[in-house]
Amino acid sequence: MPGSSTDKSEMSPGVTADSVKVVFIGTDLSKTASLTGFKDPDVGDPRKQVEALATYVNAHGGIAGRKLDAVYENYEASADSPAAETTLCSKITQDDKAFAVVLTGQLQSNARPCYAQRRTLMLDATLIANDQGTFTSLAPYLWTGSYPEYTAFATSFLDVLGREKFFGGRSVAGIVAADSPANRAVYEKVVTPALKKLGVAGTVGWIDTTDLGTLNTGLNQAAVNFRGKSIDRVFFLGGARIAPFFMTTAAAQNFTARYGVSTFDNPSFMVANPGTIPPGALKGMVGIGFAPALDVPDTALPFPSTDAERNCQGIYAAAGISFKQRENARVAFAYCDAALLLQAGARDVGELTAASWGRGAQALGTSFQTATGFGGELGPSLYAAGSGYRVLKYDDGCPCFTYAGGVTDVGA
Structure with missing residues (x-):
């Protein structure tokens, strides 16, 4: 159940002796834009961005010594509903059997409890309100490497x-x-x-x-x-x-x-x-x-401005991916935060479970810095890395x- 700290191996889907499966969701806003008339910035090719992150992570020790098996999953935003979120959750947890999922546009209230009930770690890159009560009730499964606690x-x-x-x-x-x-x-x-x-x-x-x-x-x-x-x-x-x-x-x-x-x-x-x-x-x-x-x-804040931004920018540049402006990197940097936090939290764990990873993440303190936002602080009862405004x-x-x-x- 969410809130449990058990380390039983059966609670670790997606982990094998040599790989860790992680699904990165890409939220497709093109149909929503055509329906509403709203325009969004070009965020590049999320699938290639995920591939670039996997290449980097695997060249630098992987996830707890295992290969990051990164899977990209496209999600149509205009169809978002509780039923659609349940279907997506079932695919990722039952078909893909992922250890972790990177959320990007899952706005329904049933989405996060679904992954927690299926014992799947969530790295939430969705601009959505997750308060301390939500993080605590879904512990040790819900985290964000990019945004502050609500x-x-x-x-x-x-x-x-x-x-x-x-x-x-x-x-x-x-x-x-x-x-x-x-x-x-x-x-x-x-x-x-x-x-x-x-x-x-x-x-x-x-x-x-x-x-x-x-x-x-x-x-x-x-x-x-x-x-x-x-x-x-x-x-x-x-x-x-x-x-x-x-x-x-x-x-x-x-x-x-x-x-x-x-x-x-x-x-x-x-x-x-x-x-x-x-x-x-x-x-x-x-x-x-x-x-x-x-x-x-x-023009209001030079790009890049922080070491974390420069690091993520460099990871993508090594794969031939560049961003004209910071706004074009908004999805890529959130993916980068999630991947690097996943790797950092798993660095000193024994058996890789959501609970052991969570303890590793909270032990990072201020050593993990977000590329998406300001600062970075994790610790006991701290699940959201964004620490500044x-x-x-x-x-x-x-x-x-x-x-x-x-x-x-x-x-x-």
């Missing part, structure tokens, strides 16, 4: 909104939140107390993101509700691209507001879609960013998002 994130997010005077004396603010267990828990434990300290009451629009139909219904209801209460300060929780969808829906309902955003809302995506994001919606946006490829252009603001002069100030520890 409770710590929310603490910092609300702190920055307060310091930046986002609420401007308003007594009520709107919150558009993906309806997930993690969001519900963080709203109750972190957001509500933080707003109370700021003298602000929250009105929440809980959004069912199961499919486009439930998504649009929830967004419309939230916009109408906010408009009826004359709310003009709105921020987002949980990602799942509800921010740009909401802004479009809100415009159709004649609702406008100043928005608080974060990396979970994919700021650079909003800038890249001026024809679909309502004019003026980005003005005054403020929040926190923790993944530069999703936040700011290279920067204040994020929209700049009309670019037009783009930029960072203000240095890197701050999330949750501090």
Whole structure:
């Protein structure tokens, strides 16, 4: 069961005497883009990126002395649903019999429990809210090498909104939140107390993101509700691209507001879609960013900027793969984080199981640094390697998002 620390070999699918099978999921957004009109940056060939990582890892000791048997699995984002996630989970755990899976666009609440129940290690590269309760309940199976833990994130997010005077004396603010267990828990434990300290009451629009139909219904209801209460300060929780969808829906309902955003809302995506994001919606946006490829252009932060970025860039360059800009490496760097964390956590284990690997990962402390985000810290009860953020603001002069100030520890 999730939460168990047993090391029995039968709990280690995908591990043989000489290989470790890992499935890297690639989320295909092309059909979704054609349906919505939203444009995404070119992220290259994920299959070749996975091959490059396997070549590097296997040339540098493999996974616990075994060959990394990397399998690429394409997933159609427009078909995402609880049933589709169950089908994908069954294929990876029962047909592929993978030791680990790298998640990239699995947004449904049933996805991660499915892999944990099948005793498959997850390295989550999806921009989705995983709070401490989720990590703990699914231990030792759920980890991320790229992003921060959601409770710590929310603490910092609300702190920055307060310091930046986002609420401007308003007594009520709107919150558009993906309806997930993690969001519900963080709203109750972190957001509500933080707003109370700021003298602000929250009105929440809980959004069912199961499919486009439930998504649009929830967004419309939230916009109408906010408009009826004359709310003009709105921020987002949980990602799942509800921010740009909401802004479009809100415009159709004649609702406008100043928005608080974060990396979970994919700021650079909003800038890249001026024809679909309502004019003026980005003005005054403020929040926190923790993944530069999703936040700011290279003019705002030179590429590469960290040793971890340079290392991953070098791994791909050795395979003839290059990236014009940081945003083009957003998937490749998340894959790189996952592969290198997998290798590092397995370095000193005996029998390779999810539990033994987890102990090895947490023993890394700050020695593993994320290429996708800022910093890196693992340890007892720490499952998310991303450890830093920067204040994020929209700049009309670019037009783009930029960072203000240095890197701050999330949750501090």
